[in-house]
Amino acid sequence: MSSAPDDQYEVYPYPERDPADEHRRLITGSPSHPWEIDHFLFAGRRDWRQPLRALVAGGGTGDGLIQLAAQMAAAGRPAEITYLDLSRAARAVAEARAAERGLHNITFVTGSLLDAPDHGQFDYIDCCGVLHHLPEPQRGFDALAAALAPGGGIGLMVYAPFGRSGVYPLQQAFGALLADLPAPDKLAAARRILARLPAGHPFSRNPHLVDHEQSDAGFYDLLLHSRDRPFTVDQLAESLGAAGLDLVDFTQPALYDLARLLPDGVDPPEALDRIGRMAVAEKLRGTIKTHVAYAVRAGRAGAARARASDPGLVPQIKGASGAQLARVVAAKGRLRITSGGENVDEPVARQAAPLIAAIDGHRTLAQIARKVGLDDFAFRTRWMPVERVLCDWGLMLYAQPG
Numbered sequence: 001m002s003s004a005p006d007d008q009y010e011v012y013p014y015p016e017r018d019p020a021d022e023h024r025r026l027i028t029g030s031p032s033h034p035w036e037i038d039h040f041l042f043a044g045r046r047d048w049r050q051p052l053r054a055l056v057a058g059g060g061t062g063d064g065l066i067q068l069a070a071q072m073a074a075a076g077r078p079a080e081i082t083y084l085d086l087s088r089a090a091r092a093v094a095e096a097r098a099a100e101r102g103l104h105n106i107t108f109v110t111g112s113l114l115d116a117p118d119h120g121q122f123d124y125i126d127c128c129g130v131l132h133h134l135p136e137p138q139r140g141f142d143a144l145a146a147a148l149a150p151g152g153g154i155g156l157m158v159y160a161p162f163g164r165s166g167v168y169p170l171q172q173a174f175g176a177l178l179a180d181l182p183a184p185d186k187l188a189a190a191r192r193i194l195a196r197l198p199a200g201h202p203f204s205r206n207p208h209l210v211d212h213e214q215s216d217a218g219f220y221d222l223l224l225h226s227r228d229r230p231f232t233v234d235q236l237a238e239s240l241g242a243a244g245l246d247l248v249d250f251t252q253p254a255l256y257d258l259a260r261l262l263p264d265g266v267d268p269p270e271a272l273d274r275i276g277r278m279a280v281a282e283k284l285r286g287t288i289k290t291h292v293a294y295a296v297r298a299g300r301a302g303a304a305r306a307r308a309s310d311p312g313l314v315p316q317i318k319g320a321s322g323a324q325l326a327r328v329v330a331a332k333g334r335l336r337i338t339s340g341g342e343n344v345d346e347p348v349a350r351q352a353a354p355l356i357a358a359i360d361g362h363r364t365l366a367q368i369a370r371k372v373g374l375d376d377f378a379f380r381t382r383w384m385p386v387e388r389v390l391c392d393w394g395l396m397l398y399a400q401p402g
Contacts, residue, residue: 008220009060009087011183016215017061018193019096025070030251030292031155032056032064032126034071035316035399040248040294041124041153044306044313044398051078055122055147058130059083062094064155068126069103080120081106097387114143121149128157129290131239132229141243145297153296153304154245162282163228163289163340166203168230170194170223178224187220194223208287208341223227233279236291247275248294248299252339254392256281287340306398308380308387311366313398315359320395322359329353337393346389352382356390362401 013222030036031065038046051071056065064303065083072079083106085091091110098106109119113130125148131140144154161168176194178186194212197204198305211218233256237247250256256278258268268277282288296304300373306313317325330353348356368380 005017008183008225010089012187012217012220012222013061013087013090013093014217015061015063016217017063017093017097019093019100020101022066022097026067027063028067028071029063030156030394031128031294032068032124033318034068034075034077034402035293035318035397036251037124037153037155038399039306039397040155040251041304043304044162044310044400046400048075048077048400048402050210051080052124053122053149054081054124054126055116055119056081056083056146057116057125057127057147059085059094059126060087060090060129062090062097064126064128065094065106066097066101067104069098069106073103073105077402079105082122083108084111084113084116084119086110086112092244113140116143116147119147121151121152122147123152125152125154126156127154129159131156132159132231133225133227135227137229138239138242139398141239141245142385145243148245148297150297151300153248153290153294155294157290157292158236159228159230160282160288160291161232162285163206163208163287164230165206166201167209167216167222169226170203171225171228174224177227183220186224187216187373190224191219208289231291233282233291234275236293238274240295241298244298245295246298248296248301248304250278251292251294251390252394254337254344255285255339257392260283261285287342289340308365308383308398310398311369311376312364314362314401315368315390316361316397316399317359317390317402318395318397322356325390325395326353326357329356333390337389337395339393345394346393348389349382349385355379355382355386 038044054068059065065081069079069081083094088110091108097109110366127144131137134140148154174190177188181189211222240247254260256400258277258281262285263283268280326336329348330350334345334347337346354372355368358371370374
């Protein structure tokens with residue numbers, strides 16, 4: 001059997017999913033949550049009454065696809081979504097998941113991401129976990145840019161090198177040892193070899209890697225993939241720029257915030273630009289496995305992401321409620337953030353608790369200010385530190401309710 005990636009995904013569709021599970025839970029994440037799309041690409045002001053024409057490029061077994069289609073349908077928002085993937089086995093799983101949920105807003109296409117422009121132009125493009133597997137990744141970036149409608153944007157995920165410490169030596173070793181074996185035999189042999197890996201190997205010492213423990217498809221994709229090229233922050237920015245795209249931001253900007261990693265009295269050189277600072281932060285943090293980001297056509301990045309300078313924005317809390325977070329802040333004066341298996345304590349002034357409690361997914365910033373009895377200046381003074389913590393860690397997004 002060939003070791004080409006398209007053959008791999010016929011044998012082990014990724015990620016491994018059971019369509020019957022759609023009855024008990026919706027898998028959500030980043031990119032492609034509608035709140036994120038609004039926050040990062042439409043300045044928190046998208047008119048969701050207008051149909052969203054979306055492309056899921058390299059949709060695999062459908063996590064991003066089902067999340068977007070299900071959430072749009074549940075909110076009564078019109079959407080036309082095209083799924084595109086080379087793997088027929090992965091497509092079959094995605095189609096079965098959509099059928100379990102009764103989703104009818106999806107067109108399924110078997111084909112290459114490189115052919116994305118042939119399907120028209122899209123307001124939103126999801127490309128999660130694909131670009132780093134292409135023979136020529138830049139052609140993928142270029143194809144996505146060509147399929148992007150003016151004013152639209154892209155949500156993407158690519159692998160990052162430092163948090164995947166130990167993966168690439170093993171991929172190379174397994175490739176040299178097992179290349180001629182059929183996929184099931186290759187998997188069995190690799191598992192046996194991994195069990196004998198020295199305790200000091202970088203992979204053995206990396207606690208952030210778990211895919212190989214979760215399923216055969218996860219093991220194969222992590223350690224037996226025949227084509228896997230990770231991107232550093234600056235390499236990602238370079239590829240986006242070459243395609244005529246700009247990075248808006250990562251979904252958790254705090255991970256890339258150099259100031260959060262430097263002690264008092266140590267400042268980055270003034271010549272270090274935004275991308276340069278994030279690239280240094282990536283090296284200092286050392287645990288980032290994937291870059292999850294949003295991008296737009298060059299020249300639009302500054303206008304795309306929502307900012308608190310717009311009092312008409314509506315803050316939304318992910319994974320909790322404003323009242324829940326407010327109780328923690330009032331009691332402790334901080335929030336504990338868990339990201340990538342690490343805990344980070346972020347101070348939040350107790351006097352900010354009433355502001356956070358007023359976040360209900362419908363009130364605008366101006367209405368929150370009135371509810372807590374603050375004038376514009378006083379509100380902004382208390383709100384900006386809240387935004388720095390909640391937005392920078394991906395806990396709060398500015399998005400229209402629905």
